[in-house]
Amino acid sequence: MLAPPSPVTVEIIVNGTPRRACVEPRTTLVDFLREHLGLTGTHIGCEHGICGACSVLLEGEPVRACCLFALQVEGLSVTTVEGLAPARGELSRLQNAFCEAHALQCGYCTPGMLIACHDLLARNPRPSEEEIREAIGGNLCRCTGYQQIVDAVKLASGQEAAHG
Incomplete structure (x- = not known):
């Protein structure tokens, strides 16, 4: 053995x-x-x-x-x-946008979505909706229907105002 x-x-x-x-x-x-x-x-x-x-x-x-x-x-x-995050206890602009746009529900997919979106914004600071959807296409989410995640990336990139 x-x-x-x-x-x-x-x-x-x-x-x-x-x-x-x-x-x-x-x-x-x-x-x-x-x-x-x-x-x-x-x-x-x-x-x-x-x-x-x-x-x-x-x-x-x-x-x-x-x-x-x-x-x-x-x-x-x-x-x-x-x-x-920029420092312990702080949120990055993208993480804050996820909160503002209600882009997380149960939160299980959120870390992977944040990584995918961070990578997208590092390569393309003002992506189109189609480019955002392509970037998150390999991550599964069962709660948000993805629209809020797209909205969060637009918000983080300065292309959309926060929802009230």
């Missing part, structure tokens, strides 16, 4: 800070973030890379954290939804 693989030490730069943990080689990035670092903003959804709830930025590019092993991102930079 084969012995189980030995735990390994992984160091990843998370939200600008080098973070290290001893993990099983099969530990996914999302489990590393949630279980070993206590960063529970990144959600676990389908665990197959379909729903987008586990999205993070890896070296500035959106990825599904459930589809990567922590070992695969050794030494790389990961930004979680917690890292989008």
Whole structure:
């Protein structure tokens, strides 16, 4: 019988800070973030890379954290939804717009939506509605019908006033 693989030490730069943990080689990035670092903003959804709830930025590019092993991102930079805020206890313009436009209901998809929308606005500060819908198309939401999320991105980009 084969012995189980030995735990390994992984160091990843998370939200600008080098973070290290001893993990099983099969530990996914999302489990590393949630279980070993206590960063529970990144959600676990389908665990197959379909729903987008586990999205993070890896070296500035959106990825599904459930589809990567922590070992695969050794030494790389990961930004979680917690890292989008300008400072602890503050909201980014996009996060505030999500609140203002009622773009979150149950909140389960919100971290992945914020990552997708943050990436879109970083590449295109004034996206069209079609471009916004394309950017969030890989993230599943069962509550909002997506319109409020589109409205939030427009608000964050300065293209629409807040709803009263």
